[in-house]
Amino acid sequence: MSSENKMWDEAKSQYLHQVEKALASVKNSRKKEVLDDVRSHLERRFGELRLEQQSWENIQKIITDMGPPTDYAELMDTEEKPEKEKLSLSFVGAAIIIFAIIAGLMIIFPLIYKPVDKQEFGITDFDAAVKDFNIRPYVEGGLYSAIVTIVNKGTKTLPKFRLNFYRGEPSENLNLHGKTQTGSHGAGPIETDEVWRESSSPFALNEGLNVISVVLDIDNTVKEADESNNSAELKILVENGKVIEQSPFHPTETNK
Amino acid sequence: MNLDNWQTQLRKGLLDIVILNLLRHGQRHGYEMVQILKQIDGLKIREGNIYPILARLQTDGLVRSNSESSREGPPRKYFELTKLGEKTLEEMNAHWEQIAEGIRTVRKGADK
Numbered sequence: 001m002s003s004e005n006k007m008w009d010e011a012k013s014q015y016l017h018q019v020e021k022a023l024a025s026v027k028n029s030r031k032k033e034v035l036d037d038v039r040s041h042l043e044r045r046f047g048e049l050r051l052e053q054q055s056w057e058n059i060q061k062i063i064t065d066m067g068p069p070t071d072y073a074e075l076m077d078t079e080e081k082p083e084k085e086k087l088s089l090s091f092v093g094a095a096i097i098i099f100a101i102i103a104g105l106m107i108i109f110p111l112i113y114k115p116v117d118k119q120e121f122g123i124t125d126f127d128a129a130v131k132d133f134n135i136r137p138y139v140e141g142g143l144y145s146a147i148v149t150i151v152n153k154g155t156k157t158l159p160k161f162r163l164n165f166y167r168g169e170p171s172e173n174l175n176l177h178g179k180t181q182t183g184s185h186g187a188g189p190i191e192t193d194e195v196w197r198e199s200s201s202p203f204a205l206n207e208g209l210n211v212i213s214v215v216l217d218i219d220n221t222v223k224e225a226d227e228s229n230n231s232a233e234l235k236i237l238v239e240n241g242k243v244i245e246q247s248p249f250h251p252t253e254t255n256k
Numbered sequence: 257m258n259l260d261n262w263q264t265q266l267r268k269g270l271l272d273i274v275i276l277n278l279l280r281h282g283q284r285h286g287y288e289m290v291q292i293l294k295q296i297d298g299l300k301i302r303e304g305n306i307y308p309i310l311a312r313l314q315t316d317g318l319v320r321s322n323s324e325s326s327r328e329g330p331p332r333k334y335f336e337l338t339k340l341g342e343k344t345l346e347e348m349n350a351h352w353e354q355i356a357e358g359i360r361t362v363r364k365g366a367d368k
Contacts, residue, residue: 023308034308037333067301209344235340
C-alpha cells in the first residue's frame, strides 16, 4: 500500500469515526445507512483522483468538502441539536448554573412550599407518551377511525386526562371532520407500563394529502417528566378513494 | 447581523425542498445530487450533508431507496420520491411560491 493510500485510509477512518460519534445520540434507525453512504461517497471521491493527484492536500480537500461531522446530527434529527448545544457548555459554566439554581431553590422553596395532594406530589413520576398512532378502516361506508396507543412511561399511575384528534395542525382546532373542535376524549387512569387505546369517531379521508394529529392531556393537567411526547402527526395520501401511502406516525411537540 | 450565518441557516432550511425537487423527475443517487448542487450558485452544500437528510426523508416516508450494481465500483443506492413525497413536495413548492411572492410584495412596498 502506498503512503498516500495509508494517509487516505487514516483520514477516512478518522472522519467516519467522528461522524459515528456525532450521530451517537440521534434517534434514527438509519444511522448505519448514513455511515455506509458517507463511506461510499468518500471512496468515490478518492477513486476519481488520478495517481499523481493523490496528495495530502487533495485528501484534506475531500474531507473538508464533506463538511463538519457535527452537521450530520443536526440534519438527521433537528430536534436533538439544541440539547447537544446545551451540553457543549463548559463544565465550569454548567457547574455555576447548577449551583445558582440549587441556591435559588433553597431560598425560594420554603417561601412557596405548601402541602399538596398526592396527585400533584412527585410530578415527574408521570409520563404519558404516544406509543402508536394509526388509522384503520371503519366497519362500513369507506370511513376510518384514528387510534392512538398511549403508554404510561412514568413510575406512578397516570390520572385521568383529556385528549383530542385533529385534522391538520392542532393549532387550527379542527376535528377530523374539518369542523371546529367542540368535544374531547377521556383517557386513564393508566398503570405504569400499561397502555390505553383510544379511537376517534368514524371520519372520511379527503382525496389527496390528509394530515391528522392527536394531542394528549389537552388541558395540561398532568405535570409530566417529559411533555414532549404528548402529540403525534400522521400523513395519509388518498387517490381515487384509496389510501395509497401512509407515513409512519411522527411525534410532534404541540402540547407545550 | 451576521450575513454568512443567515445564509447558512437559510440554505440548511431549504435543503429538504431542494433535495425533494431534485428527485421530482426520477431517481438519482446521492453523489449525483451533490454534483448537480455544486453547479448551482446559492445551493452549494457540504457533500456529506445530503446523506443524513436523505435518511430523514426516508424515515418520514417521503423518499425510498434501492441499490443497483455499478460497473465503476460498489453498488449505487438510488433514491426516489414516494407518492407521499410527491404530494408533500407539491405542497412545499406551493408554500415556497407563497413565501417568495410575499417577499416580493414586501419588497415592492418597501421600494415605494
